[in-house]
Amino acid sequence: MNAKHALLAGLAFSTFGAVAQAADEVNIYSYRQEFLIKPLLEAFTAETGIKANVIFSKSGLLERLEHEGANSPADVILTSDVGPLHDAVERQLVAPINSSTVEENVPAQYRSKDDLWVGLTARSRIIYTSKDRVEPGEIQTYEDLADPKWKGRVCTRSGKHSYNLSLIGSIIEHKGEEQAEQWLSAVKDNLARRPQGNDRGQVKAVMEGQCDVALGNTYYYGKMLTNQEEPEQIEWAKSVNLLFPNQDGRGAHMSISGAALAKHAPNPEAAIKLIEFLTSEQAQKMYAEVNYEFPVRPGIEWSALLKEHMGEFKADDINLGDVVKHRATASRLVDKVGFDN
Known part of the structure; x- marks a missing residue:
């Protein structure tokens, strides 16, 4: 200590x-x-x-x-x-x-x-997409982030952050460790910049054109959209659409x-x-x-903001204990593929 x-x-x-x-x-x-x-x-x-x-x-x-x-x-x-x-x-x-x-x-x-x-x-870990540069339906799943079409277009915070370890853990649970590693390596190849900052910083990067899609938690959207002390964050929020992935499959990660x-x-x-x-x-x-x-x-009842901007969506109903048990493996995969390098 x-x-x-x-x-x-x-x-x-x-x-x-x-x-x-x-x-x-x-x-x-x-x-x-x-x-x-x-x-x-x-x-x-x-x-x-x-x-x-x-x-x-x-x-x-x-x-x-x-x-x-x-x-x-x-x-x-x-x-x-x-x-x-x-x-x-x-x-x-x-x-x-x-x-x-x-x-x-x-x-x-x-x-x-x-x-x-x-x-x-x-909260859900969703994909924020540029209103100007990403067409509706162009990306639909977490797996789509590995598509080479997104090369140089993806932003995220560190793969070692707890939010991302949880997402990676869910992919390990659903797809297995080998497929999770392949996905993580492909997403790394599509990054527009080295992982950095927080979830709000990824939305800012989308607005500024550094990337076109970004991972982030849902509640940050509300925090940005109502931030009167830093009104520039309102503009960040207004620049993106919110995509809840895998709606035709397992649902969005929670x-x-x-x-x-x-x-x-x-x-x-x-x-x-x-x-x-x-x-x-x-x-x-x-x-x-x-x-x-x-x-x-x-x-x-949801807050008025959530009802207006997020609507109903399909949530992954897997027990989070089955996700979080993969944290150590997820962290190891982040190192193995050099995600944060």
């Missing part, structure tokens, strides 16, 4: 230590940003009377849990992607979420088969933000109540409105 993480661990003890055994408290380690999580926690406290203590961090939370061990004050782990949930399982940092409410609220594809994590919101119950949770009952609340109709509506993500709970 580096000095920064050691300091943060100390802060966790000082923040949570005095209340860790209180029945009306729940302690949260969150990778998700405060602007999204704070309103949900306030609503949870208003409904249940349980105080929610939370520490936000972009990194280091799993390392902190490992360091704290059985003395950890953490009850719940919130993540912005399925990758850290898988890592938490691999590091044996979580316990089963035994809740019939969670099982009823969240479809099986968005839950760990052994109940060690649960999805809270969903991923999640999610939650897990900490292995040594001092307040497990309160923790389960929080996770159940986050899958409730009230919380799912809040998620959908604030961050332009899809509710995982069926029947929850």
Whole structure:
């Protein structure tokens, strides 16, 4: 553990230590940003009377849990992607979420088969296409990105990023490792530039003509289209069409933000109540409105922006546990084909 993480661990003890055994408290380690999580926690406290203590961090939370061990004050782990949930399982940092409410609220594809994590919101990894240079229907599947016709026309962030490892993992699960490697190598040959930046940066590159198609998560479109602080991002969003791939086959690849119950949770009952609340109709509506993500709970109305710009689409219904188990293999393939070089 580096000095920064050691300091943060100390802060966790000082923040949570005095209340860790209180029945009306729940302690949260969150990778998700405060602007999204704070309103949900306030609503949870208003409904249940349980105080929610939370520490936000972009990194280091799993390392902190490992360091704290059985003395950890953490009850719940919130993540912005399925990758850290898988890592938490691999590091044996979580316990089963035994809740019939969670099982009823969240479809099986968005839950760990052994109940060690649960999805809270969903997003699709889609293909952004130039309105000016790509005709509708010209590209229809992830596999099409490997077609030589797209040579010098594809942009993406690093193949090692969790979002792309998840997509590659889905191709491994559906097509096998050999075909996934062939696909990844062919996509690398079609790149317009070395993988770089974030998902918004790929859309910017499309608008500027550096490439014609790009991979990106759906919720970034909403963030760009409504970004009044950086209005140039509105123009980035307006320059592209949104393509949900593989609509005549398995459907568009999905991923999640999610939650897990900490292995040594001092307040497990309160923790389960929080996770159940986050899958409730009230919380799912809040998620959908604030961050332009899809509710995982069926029947929850999408935000107006999603309904207007994304419409109905076919989602890949494979269990994400069967996808995320291929992360290490996906990472190895990224290195093997020199994707990021």
